[in-house]
Every structure is written in C-alpha cells, then in structure tokens.
Ligand SMILES: Nc1ncnc2c1ncn2[C@@H]1O[C@H](COP(=O)(O)OP(=O)(O)O)[C@@H](O)[C@H]1O
C-alpha cells in the first residue's frame with residue numbers, strides 16, 4: 167500500500183516552545199490511525215501541519231506525494247468543538263454545504279443542485295437528515311459531531327482527519343461515532359486524535375503515541391513501557407475495566 | 422413632519438441618508454456582532470477623527486480625510502495583528518486614542534477660527550449635504566455589492582475561519598476585504614450618528630434581529646429595516662424636540678432593544694408556565 171501522508175523530520179516551535187520534535191510518520195492508504203498522547207502533546211499541531219494551517223519550522227510534509235499547499239482538497243477535516251461559535255446564525259444544512267465550497271472564489275456563487283444532492287445523501291448516511299433546519303447550537307454533542315463529519319465528507323476526501331471527535335460525548339455516542347468512522351474507513355484513510363483508549367482499541371488498526379516526540383507507531387497493541395513514557399502515568403488507569411484492551415499486560419504482571 | 426419632509430430639501434436629505442446608513446449598518450453590523458468586532462469598529466471610528474482634523478487642516482472635505490484614516494486604521498490593525506500576534510484590544514486602544522489626539526492636533530494648528538466638531542462627534546443628520554449623500558450612496562453601494570458577490574464565502578469565513586482556510590479559500594483576503602467594508606460603513610455613519618455613537622447603531626439592530634432569526638441573510642435584512650425605523654424615529658424626535666439627531670437615534674434604539682428583550686423573555690416565561698400547567702393537568 168502506498169503512503170498517503172509522509173512526514174519527515176518535522177519540528178514545530180511556538181516561539182520558544184517546542185510542540186513537535188523531529189517527527190517521522192508515514193500513514194498508509196486505508197489506514198485507521200489513532201493519535202494518542204497527553205494534553206499539550208502536539209496532536210492538534212500535527213494535524214494542522216498536515217492541513218497546511220501551520221508551517222513546520224523544519225522538515226517536510228507530503229500529502230498524496232505532493233507538497234501540502236496543493237493537496238488541501240484531499241483532506242476532510244473535523245476540528246475540535248471550540249473552533250467556532252455555536253451561537254452563530256447558521257443552520258445544519260448550510261454548515262454541511264460549506265464543505266462544497268471550492269478553493270476558486272467565484273462571484274455570486276450559489277450552491278448547485280449537485281452540491282445539495284451530495285449534502286442530502288451524506289446527511290442521510292449519517293442519520294442527521296432530520297436536523298436540517300436546526301440552528302447549529304441546538305444540537306447535542308453527538309449530533310453536532312455528525313454534522314461536522316458530514317461537512318468533511320461532502321468534500322469527497324481521500325483522507326479524513328478528526329481532532330478529538332468524541333471528547334465530551336457519552337459512551338453510547340462515542341461508540342456510534344467510531345462505528346461510523348470504521349465504516350468510512352473502507353473507502354478513506356482515517357486519522358483520529360483521541361484520549362479514548364477504550365473506543366480506540368476496538369476500532370483502529372494502528373496507533374501513534376505523541377508527546378512532542380513520536381514514541382510509537384504501529385499495531386494497536388502497546389506495552390506498558392511506551393505508554394508510561396508517553397503519558398508518564400501507570401497504564402492500568404487507561405486500560406482498566408475495558409473489554410477490548412489496547413494494552414498488552416506486561417509479562418510477569420498479574421492481569 | 423411629513424409635510425415638512427416634502428417641503429424642505431434638508432429633511433429629504435436626512436431621510437435619504439437614514440435609509441443609506443441603515444443598509445450599510447444592517448449588513449456590516451450583523452457581521453460585526455457575529456465576528457465580535459464591535460470594539461474594533463469603535464477603534465476604527467475614533468481613528469477617523471484624525472482624518473477629519475486633517476481634512477480641515479488641508480482644507481479638503483473632512484469626510485474624505487475620515488475615509489482615508491478609517492481605511493488606514495482597518496488595514497493597520499489587521500496587518501499588525503496578523504504579523505505580530507498582538508492582542509487586538511491593545512492595538513485598538515492605541516489606534517483609538519492616537520486618532521483622537523491627531524484630530525485635536527490638526528484642528529489646533531489649522532489657521533483661523535476652530536470649526537465646530539460636534540456634528541462629527543455626535544452626528545447631525547439634519548445637516549447632511551448633497552456631497553455627503555453622494556459619498557454615502559457610493560460607499561453603501563460598494564458594501565452591498567461586495568457582500569452579494571461573496572456572500573457564501575463570507576458566511577463560511579465568519580462561521581469557521583479555520584475550516585474555510587483548510588478548504589483552500591483565501592481567508593486573509595476576505596479578512597482584509599471585511600475590514601475595508603467596516604471602515605466604509607463607519608464613514609457612511611459618521612454624518613448620521615457621529616464617531617462616538619457609531620458602535621451603538623452598528624450593534625443594536627442586529628442584536629435585536631438575532632433574537633428572532635438564525636439565518637444570516639434574514640438577520641441582515643431585518644437589521645436594515647430596524648435601522649431605518651430607528652433612524653427615522655430618531656430623526657422625528659430630534660426634529661420635534663430640537664435635540665441632536667445622533668443622541669435621539671441611539672437612545673431610541675437602545676430603549677427599543679431593552680423593550681424587545683424584556684417583552685420577549687416575559688413571553689417565553691409565560692409560555693413555559695402555560696406548558697407547565699398543561700403538563701400537570703394531564
Ligand atoms: N497557538 C499557540 N501558541 C503557542 N503555543 C501553542 C499554540 N498552540 C499550541 N501551543 C503549545 O504547543 C503544544 C502542543 O499543543 P497542541 O498541539 O494543541 O496539543 P494537543 O492537541 O496534543 O493537546 C502545547 O504545549 C501548547 O501549549
């Protein structure tokens with residue numbers, strides 16, 4: 167399988183603070199990758215570098231073999247909740263339609279019938295077609311997250327990147343979101359930032375552990391040492407009581 | 422007063438300028454409160470006072486000076502904010518005060534008897550000249566046209582700048598465009614309510630409108646209509662009671678805002694109580 171995202175030697179500094187330190191990361195086509203790591207570990211920064219929102223201070227990023235600037239339309243992006251004002255006067259349909267805007271600014275632009283049909287189809291697929299005329303603030307967390315995923319999907323992306331899509335959702339909504347992503351993963355590469363080891367473990371096939379440096383990238387099976395290094399805390403906190411464990415117990419440890 | 426409007430040119434000018442001001446105000450005011458740029462607009466408005474002073478000093482039309490200063494302030498604030506990531510309220514504060522100081526300075530060094538600045542500071546819709554009207558009409562037309570041309574892009578940019586950027590749309594261009602439109606709006610409004618009162622006329626109509634709709638276009642439209650009502654009522658009050666039009670327009674607008682908000686929350690409470698009693702009856 168070919169690589170859809172290639173990062174080599176990427177470093178990012180905010181003033182003096184180093185957020186990413188020499189990251190080498192290749193993401194393969196149709197991979198379902200979870201990026202985990204502590205708060206402030208640079209997960210959002212990494213997504214933003216790939217999206218072209220932040221220019222890396224060092225290193226090189228290629229998306230589908232091209233420099234970031236020319237590949238923006240290939241990535242569907244689902245930001246963290248906080249990136250917009252939920253009181254904004256806009257309804258669900260118009261939010262999803264935003265994904266159909268193309269990069270060439272056209273005067274008196276209006277959305278075509280095709281745009282609306284695509285939006286309709288995706289909203290049906292994510293079971294949010296009943297919410298069409300709701301103002302964006304009048305949704306539950308899980309509904310809003312589906313709307314944002316729909317907006318990313320109508321761009322026809324090859325890669326879907328989601329920044330903590332299940333933070334602040336209840337367990338049921340979390341499972342639903344991951345089920346949706348799993349299904350989407352049959353056609354597109356999915357990269358998801360998450361703290362949610364439980365849900366991650368039963369769905370993704372690869373994990374990247376990020377805390378400034380990339381500590382681990384591989385199968386969704388981790389041993390204690392890596393996690394302890396990344397999070398700096400004992401892992402039974404993370405894996406406790408979860409049926410599908412991400413984490414192999416350490417040899418010799420009583421499980 | 423209606424007979425007077427038909428009779429006197431200056432009243433016709435006043436009514437026309439009220440309508441023109443309301444169009445600019447409804448469209449840009451809506452954007453300003455949604456993008457949280459009210460203080461920014463206040464800063465640009467006050468900076469333009471420097472331009473008015475310069476206009477007197479150079480003996481050119483003061484409103485042209487205001488236009489130049491307003492655009493300069495808008496572009497300056499936008500650029501510095503982007504480049505140095507300064508907190509915009511610090512910047513706004515500096516532009517605000519420096520503009521006022523320059524205005525005073527220019528007036529002071531202008532030879533001859535100092536002009537009366539109150540009409541620029543507090544607005545005087547009854548002294549709008551045909552020249553002012555032409556400027557207002559041209560600027561209002563530009564504002565309307567640009568927003569109509571780029572409406573979908575502006576809405577996307579206002580709602581979620583980051584996502585719009587990721588889509589490859591040049592949001593920096595939209596931002597500069599928006600800031601220029603704000604400065605044009607301010608120049609349109611200076612003659613009507615004056616530099617000091619502008620932010621109220623920009624923010625009150627959309628603040629009322631947003632209580633009744635969550636559609637950006639409808640909000641712009643109803644803000645415009647509300648603006649017309651406020652300006653004409655204010656004009657009438659000012660004509661009848663012989664007080665400055667800027668003050669009467671602003672006071673009338675803010676009173677309406679309070680009234681609407683109180684009535685609306687009362688109605689909501691009543692409705693809630695009604696459904697509650699229904700529920701207990703069931
Ligand atoms: N805009 C910014 N300016 C300065 N520092 C930032 C900015 N964004 C993030 N940082 C810093 O960079 C580091 C990584 O942040 P981030 O990528 O948001 O982490 P995560 O998403 O993993 O929580 C943190 O130390 C954070 O404080």
Ligand SMILES: [Mg+2]
Pocket residue numbers: 209210211246329
């Ligand atoms: Mg983050």
